[in-house]
Amino acid sequence: MxxxxxxxxxxxxxxxxxxxxxxxxxxxxxxxxxxxxxxSPKATQTWHYSGDLYGWSFRIKDNKRILIYLLPRDQFFKIGMVFGPNATHQIMTSTISETIKKELQAAKAHAEGRGIRIAITEPTFIQDVLTLIDIKINSGHK
Incomplete structure (x- = not known):
């Protein structure tokens, strides 16, 4: 969906x-x-409506940089993040699951970086996502 x-x-x-x-x-x-x-204690939390096709999503931003997107679904949600080259390199050399690494590697590179979305339906990727948030915030890049 x-x-x-x-x-x-x-x-x-x-x-x-x-x-x-x-x-x-x-x-x-x-x-x-x-x-x-x-x-990122100064980050702001906002709901954002992306139009009829996508509906509402939740964003946490630090200044103009979106740190994470949370996309509510029925009985689960997706978390989205965009990683610049430095953060992508950190992820690829980390202990994060190969599934997430493969998705990141396969993501199209845009000016702002590579974006991934991870479906959170159970606790499988919780620790990996916490590590991704650490990398995202500490890399200082999109």
Whole structure:
């Protein structure tokens, strides 16, 4: 499903709706938000409506740089990040799972870097995502 579970332009999702929509994965969402804020305390959290095709997503930004995208789905969510060359190199030489490395390697390189989205349906990639957030924030690049 490409589209957010929150599709109505006039209704910004609230925490109760989010918790209901994400079900058992809500705690992982909260973990990623808290970890990002801890590493980048001045970062801002905003909901963003990307049009009828995609619906609502949640972003954490540090100045103009988006650190993470959280994309709510039905009973799960996706986390999206974009990595510049230095961060990509750090990831490729890290202990992060080969699945994530392969996805990053296969991602098309754009001016802002390589973007990946990871579906969070269970705790499998939680530690890897926390490491990706560390790399993203500490690399200082998109």
């Amino acid at each position: 490409l589209k957010s579970i929150f599709a109505h332009k006039d209704q910004i999702p609230n925490q109760n709706q989010l918790k209901d929509a994400l079900a058992g994965t809500y705690e992982y969402w909260q973990t990623f938000v808290a970890h990002t804020q801890k590493l």
